[in-house]
Amino acid sequence: MWLADVVAPGRHLFGPRALPPFVAARRGKRPVRTYAGAGVDRRRTAGALAALLANVRYRPPVASGRPIPLRGHYAGLIRIGRETIAITTDTVGTKSILAEQLDRWEEIGIDAVAVNVNDLASVGARPAGLVDVISCRRADPKVFAQIGRGIDRGLRAARCSLLGGETAIVPELVQGLDVGGTAIGFFPRGRAPVTGARIRPGDVLLGIPSSGLHANGFTLARRVLAGSISGGRTRRRGSRRSIGVELLTSSRIYVAASEALADRPGTTGFANVSGGGVRNLTRLHRNVQFVLDRWPKPAGVFQWLAEAGKISPTELYQTFNMGIGFVVVVRPSSAAEALRHLRVAGYGDAQVVGRVTRGRGVVLPRLGPSYASYA
Amino acid sequence: MWLADVVAPGRHLFGPRALPPFVAARRGKRPVRTYAGAGVDRRRTAGALAALLANVRYRPPVASGRPIPLRGHYAGLIRIGRETIAITTDTVGTKSILAEQLDRWEEIGIDAVAVNVNDLASVGARPAGLVDVISCRRADPKVFAQIGRGIDRGLRAARCSLLGGETAIVPELVQGLDVGGTAIGFFPRGRAPVTGARIRPGDVLLGIPSSGLHANGFTLARRVLAGSISGGRTRRRGSRRSIGVELLTSSRIYVAASEALADRPGTTGFANVSGGGVRNLTRLHRNVQFVLDRWPKPAGVFQWLAEAGKISPTELYQTFNMGIGFVVVVRPSSAAEALRHLRVAGYGDAQVVGRVTRGRGVVLPRLGPSYASYA
Numbered sequence: 084m085w086l087a088d089v090v091a092p093g094r095h096l097f098g099p100r101a102l103p104p105f106v107a108a109r110r111g112k113r114p115v116r117t118y119a120g121a122g123v124d125r126r127r128t129a130g131a132l133a134a135l136l137a138n139v140r141y142r143p144p145v146a147s148g149r150p151i152p153l154r155g156h157y158a159g160l161i162r163i164g165r166e167t168i169a170i171t172t173d174t175v176g177t178k179s180i181l182a183e184q185l186d187r188w189e190e191i192g193i194d195a196v197a198v199n200v201n202d203l204a205s206v207g208a209r210p211a212g213l214v215d216v217i218s219c220r221r222a223d224p225k226v227f228a229q230i231g232r233g234i235d236r237g238l239r240a241a242r243c244s245l246l247g248g249e250t251a252i253v254p255e256l257v258q259g260l261d262v263g264g265t266a267i268g269f270f271p272r273g274r275a276p277v278t279g280a281r282i283r284p285g286d287v288l289l290g291i292p293s294s295g296l297h298a299n300g301f302t303l304a305r306r307v308l309a310g311s312i313s314g315g316r317t318r319r320r321g322s323r324r325s326i327g328v329e330l331l332t333s334s335r336i337y338v339a340a341s342e343a344l345a346d347r348p349g350t351t352g353f354a355n356v357s358g359g360g361v362r363n364l365t366r367l368h369r370n371v372q373f374v375l376d377r378w379p380k381p382a383g384v385f386q387w388l389a390e391a392g393k394i395s396p397t398e399l400y401q402t403f404n405m406g407i408g409f410v411v412v413v414r415p416s417s418a419a420e421a422l423r424h425l426r427v428a429g430y431g432d433a434q435v436v437g438r439v440t441r442g443r444g445v446v447l448p449r450l451g452p453s454y455a456s457y458a
Numbered sequence: 459m460w461l462a463d464v465v466a467p468g469r470h471l472f473g474p475r476a477l478p479p480f481v482a483a484r485r486g487k488r489p490v491r492t493y494a495g496a497g498v499d500r501r502r503t504a505g506a507l508a509a510l511l512a513n514v515r516y517r518p519p520v521a522s523g524r525p526i527p528l529r530g531h532y533a534g535l536i537r538i539g540r541e542t543i544a545i546t547t548d549t550v551g552t553k554s555i556l557a558e559q560l561d562r563w564e565e566i567g568i569d570a571v572a573v574n575v576n577d578l579a580s581v582g583a584r585p586a587g588l589v590d591v592i593s594c595r596r597a598d599p600k601v602f603a604q605i606g607r608g609i610d611r612g613l614r615a616a617r618c619s620l621l622g623g624e625t626a627i628v629p630e631l632v633q634g635l636d637v638g639g640t641a642i643g644f645f646p647r648g649r650a651p652v653t654g655a656r657i658r659p660g661d662v663l664l665g666i667p668s669s670g671l672h673a674n675g676f677t678l679a680r681r682v683l684a685g686s687i688s689g690g691r692t693r694r695r696g697s698r699r700s701i702g703v704e705l706l707t708s709s710r711i712y713v714a715a716s717e718a719l720a721d722r723p724g725t726t727g728f729a730n731v732s733g734g735g736v737r738n739l740t741r742l743h744r745n746v747q748f749v750l751d752r753w754p755k756p757a758g759v760f761q762w763l764a765e766a767g768k769i770s771p772t773e774l775y776q777t778f779n780m781g782i783g784f785v786v787v788v789r790p791s792s793a794a795e796a797l798r799h800l801r802v803a804g805y806g807d808a809q810v811v812g813r814v815t816r817g818r819g820v821v822l823p824r825l826g827p828s829y830a831s832y833a
Contacts, residue, residue, distance in 0.1 A: 127596070127597055127598075127599070128596075128597040128625065128627055130597075130599045131597035131598060131599040131601070131602035131603075131625075132597065132602060132625055133599075134599040134600075134602045134603035134606060135602040135603060135605055135606035135609070136606060137603070137606065138603055138606030138607045138609070138610050139606050139609050139610045139613070139620050140610055141610050141613045141614045142619070143613070143617040143618060143619055144617060146584075146617075146646070147584060147585065147586055147617045147618060147619065148586035148587065148619065148644065150587065150619045150621060158622070159587060159589065159621030159622040160621075161586055161587045161619065161621055161642075163541055163543065163586050163642075163644045164540065164541040164644060164646075164647070165539065165540045165541060166538055166539045166540060166541045168538065168543060168586075168587075168642065170587060170589055170621050170622065170640070170642060171589070171622065172589040172590075172591055172622065172623065172624050172639075172640055173624055174591065174593065174624060174626050174628075176626055176628060176631075177628055177630055177631060179631070180630055180631070209521075209522060210522065211522055211523035211536055211538050211543075212523065212525065212534060212536045212543075212545060214534065214545055214546075214547040214640060215547075216547055216549065216591070216638060218549065218593075218636055221502070221503075222502055222503040222505075222506035222507065223502075223506060224502070224505045224506040224508075224509040225509075226506070227506035227507060227509045227510040228506075228509035228510060228512070228513055230510055231509060231510035231511060231512065231513030231514050232513045234510070234513070234514050235513050235514045235515055235516050238514065238516045238518070239516045242518040242519065242521075242522045243518060243522060244517070244518055244522065244523065244525045244536065245514050246525060246534030246535075246536055246545050247533070247534040247545065247546065247547065248547065249547050249548055249549060249638070250503065250506075250507055251549050251551055252503055253549075253551060253552055253636070255552055255555055255633065255677075256551075256552060256554070256555065256632060256633055256634060256636050257631060257632055257633070257636060258630065258631055258632070258633065259631060261593055261628070261631050261632060261636070263591060263624070263626075264547075265545070265547055265589060265640035267536075267538075267543065267545060267642060269523065269538045269539060271521070271539075272539070302630075
């Protein structure tokens with residue numbers, strides 16, 4: 084989901100999430116450029132979540148496990164007996180509306196795994212198990228078989244077990260299919276969570292390309308698609324697939340990248356570039372600046388979105404991953420070695436995308452966007 | 459959810475769930491008695507889930523944790539390092555439609571915790587952490603504050619931490635508010651999972667009363683309510699609350715019951731009487747018969763449902779908990795002691811409700827219903 088964290092001060096929640104500002108499409112002649120009434124009021128959502136969290140005050144005795152405070156991060160951590168367990172929950176969101184339009188569901192199955200295991204990878208946790216939740220109007224065996232194939236592919240890439248799930252047939256509550264899940268992970272003996280707390284100025288940002296939009300920004304992307312002359316059947320110049328199919332491309336899974344680097348002392352942070360785009364980097368450390376001065380020029384669907392949707396750079400980089408789906412933060416002396424390990428792990432396309440300096444927030448110097456925080 | 463497990467043979471999934479047969483209301487003069495087109499095709503759902511699971515074949519290496527096979531049970535179990543972790547995911551389902559009608563949300567917050575921790579209690583796992591998921595059209599701070607208060611109350615009763623959550627504003631996917639969650643639990647040193655595998659003829663069934671419908675059977679209950687003369691504002695004879703408010707009563711939490719008895723060798727099983735009603739007992743052991751010859755006469759809303767809805771006993775006992783929300787199976791020599799421990803733990807209203815014999819399935823001898831299996 085392209086949802087930003089809203090965490091009440093001092094809470095150890097990785098947090099319910101609120102929508103970041105975004106650009107909504109306008110039909111007809113007006114360009115897709117500004118926030119418009121897409122039914123989402125970001126400030127209202129943030130306020131509602133703060134109201135929920137303000138009421139959750141209970142802290143259980145240590146006999147029930149000890150939560151590890153990790154404010155605003157990708158996963159919740161809890162010490163249970165002799166292990167630290169990481170847990171994260173997320174949904175595929177409105178990407179499933181596009182899947183329904185194209186009647187292709189395998190990608191949604193992969194994404195149900197990916198959105199969760201990539202968040203586990205962002206704290207350096209090794210995925211162990213997933214439970215899926217499908218809420219729908221009715222259960223179509225062909226659709227479910229495709230989702231199952233996708234879940235299988237996702238689990239394979241993440242080396243994770245399916246431990247169960249829930250299928251709710253709730254035609255009065257849900258239109259189409261709402262797919263999500265929860266994943267748990269752990270830290271193999273000797274590994275500490277990689278939280279970003281050790282990040283310091285001078286660290287280098289390595290970026291691993293995304294496979295496309297992953298599962299974020301679809302409310303906006305679908306509107307751009309609907310506003311384009313021939314809808315989902317159009318092809319971009321140079322592409323053999325329709326834009327609809329390109330947008331539906333399943334999320335790349337970064338578990339093997341995290342596994343390759345989480346035990347190395349030169350690794351200081353991991354960030355899944357999910358909802359909130361490059362703002363996600365601020366979740367790792369609030370008192371440094373992430374300077375994205377070598378972010379590659381967006382191509383493919385990102386270029387198409389910018390042009391067809393007439394979306395500003397500031398909106399683009401806080402809504403979509405803009406070509407880089409996962410960022411690894413390393414000490415400068417470890418950068419070359421980290422790139423070698425990533426290559427061996429199957430991420431030969433990783434590259435330096437920026438650096439850490441003094442300051443706060445995230446900046447894209449040549450393009451102009453700058454963001455002070457995540458929300 | 460009042461959803462039955464559908465598990466592919468040989469899988470270690472606690473499983474995506476399909477709707478059991480149920481009685482749908484008929485508006486107008488015809489009594490609410492038979493299955494009708496409420497938009498749910500049980501066989502179709504079972505087939506769809508089988509199709510999904512048939513495609514999930516991947517089994518990860520042991521370095522990713524070792525799933526413990528527990529076919530068709532309440533929770534998935536996985537061995538992670540030196541601990542066994544239990545995980546369960548469930549939603550509150552269409553009870554939230556009643557909450558919206560009455561504009562009361564605290565009960566839904568409690569239920570989001572209860573539906574999950576009561577499933578953990580059913581394998582003898584101690585709840586450690588919960589993540590919640592709220593999918594909605596828009597986030598109303600007053601509604602979210604009430605849900606937060608409910609979650610807090612639920613966590614307090616379960617001695618569980620909130621570790622995070624997800625709030626998805628997806629007006630194109632969801633009508634109203636869909637609330638669910640995932641809970642993880644563990645087995646304190648020296649405790650083994652309580653799976654029912656040791657149950658044998660002669661064991662005694664202790665029942666702990668429910669607080670009402672909990673979060674199951676609401677698609678049917680709301681129809682009975684809608685068909686009654688004055689809808690949700692009606693009161694039952696002898697009740698000071700409207701039926702709507704009675705139906706919305708939050709689920710009782712049985713964690714303390716499980717905690718009081720899980721370490722005792724005379725305890726052989728726990729069953730949360732959730733979706734599927736008394737059929738749930740078959741999840742504990744497939745080759746014994748559960749004879750419910752001392753099940754208390756249903757009163758309150760259950761009596762009202764039977765009468766106003768003209769629902770047959772067979773449908774009632776496989777759709778609602780019919781007054782008993784949690785069943786503990788014990789050796790006959792441990793029954794008196796177990797009742798004493800339950801009293802100390804706050805369940806002084808526990809009572810003997812039946813016994814285990816040779817055979818299969820569940821029977822209610824005086825009333826007539828008998829069920830061969832869970833699905």
